[in-house]
Amino acid sequence: MNNSSSLSRYTLILFALACGVAVANVYCAQPLLDQISNEFGISPSTIGAVITITQLCYAVGLLLLVPLGDLVRPKKLIISQMVLYVLALTGIGLSPTVTVLFAGLAAVGLLASVTQTLVAYASTLAAPAERGRVVGFVQSGIVIGILLARTFAGLLTDVGGWRSVYLTSGALMLLLVGLLYRALPQVERQRLYLIPSCFDRPSCSSRKNEHCSSAADSRH
Numbered sequence: 001m002n003n004s005s006s007l008s009r010y011t012l013i014l015f016a017l018a019c020g021v022a023v024a025n026v027y028c029a030q031p032l033l034d035q036i037s038n039e040f041g042i043s044p045s046t047i048g049a050v051i052t053i054t055q056l057c058y059a060v061g062l063l064l065l066v067p068l069g070d071l072v073r074p075k076k077l078i079i080s081q082m083v084l085y086v087l088a089l090t091g092i093g094l095s096p097t098v099t100v101l102f103a104g105l106a107a108v109g110l111l112a113s114v115t116q117t118l119v120a121y122a123s124t125l126a127a128p129a130e131r132g133r134v135v136g137f138v139q140s141g142i143v144i145g146i147l148l149a150r151t152f153a154g155l156l157t158d159v160g161g162w163r164s165v166y167l168t169s170g171a172l173m174l175l176l177v178g179l180l181y182r183a184l185p186q187v188e189r190q191r192l193y194l195i196p197s198c199f200d201r202p203s204c205s206s207r208k209n210e211h212c213s214s215a216a217d218s219r220h
Contacts, residue, residue: 007125007134011183015122016141018176019115022085024145025169026058026112028153029105032162039162040098053102054109061113066120074121075184081114082177089170093163104166115142125185 007015029036029050037047068077088111092104119138126134156165 007122007130012122012134012137014176014179014183015118015138016144018082018173018180019118019138019141020145020148021169021172021176022082022112022115022118022145023142024149024152025089025108025166026054027146027149028165028169029054031150031154032157032165035157035162036101040101042098049102050105054105054112057106057109058112061110062116065110065113066116069117069120074117074124075181078114078117078121078184079177079181081111081117082173082180085111085114086170086174086177089166089173093165093167093170121184 033047033050036042036050037044065081085108088104088107092101092108095101095104119135119142122138123131123135153162153165156168
């Protein structure tokens with residue numbers, strides 16, 4: 001892969017949208033608690049576990065799944081996680097029991113960590129001179145997703161009930177899977193990173209070359 005290539009605006013928007021939709025599902029449950037509690041007969045003291053489970057599993061995903069980007073081809077990892085995410089969202093939307101509901105919420109939290117893999121991959125694909133702008137743009141999708149999650153969930157709940165929130169998110173995620181599968185380049189496995197190393201910057205590279213030349217001259 002050539003790090004001097006730049007990402008198209010279209011691909012950047014796809015990255016940001018995928019991050020926004022993925023992270024929104026971690027934060028959209030709060031407006032749904034009353035309806036979920038009434039449907040499944042969950043006590044008020046227990047219904048808060050819906051949010052707790054999702055956010056705890058999100059933290060676990062950051063620790064366990066994001067590092068896989070150094071071991072697995074990033075495109076394969078991202079697409080696989082997003083497909084599983086679609087299944088988890090669909091499972092929540094169709095959940096017949098509390099057990100299935102909580103298992104789906106745990107999976108959603110775990111797989112939402114794909115946002116950080118997307119950010120790191122976008123950074124790796126970007127040209128060095130554009131890396132800061134690219135990371136900032138993709139991360140803006142995460143911030144917007146967090147801010148709009150409750151509004152989005154509240155509006156959909158009023159129209160179609162709490163299940164429609166997760167089913168709609170699943171449909172959006174499935175659409176993004178297809179678009180990203182076509183847009184993401186197929187590259188070899190490599191280390192994902194957010195901050196370029198010193199030797200990736202022209203000034204540092206020139207200093208490295210000067211140092212090597214000086215060392216060679218001193219030996220002669």
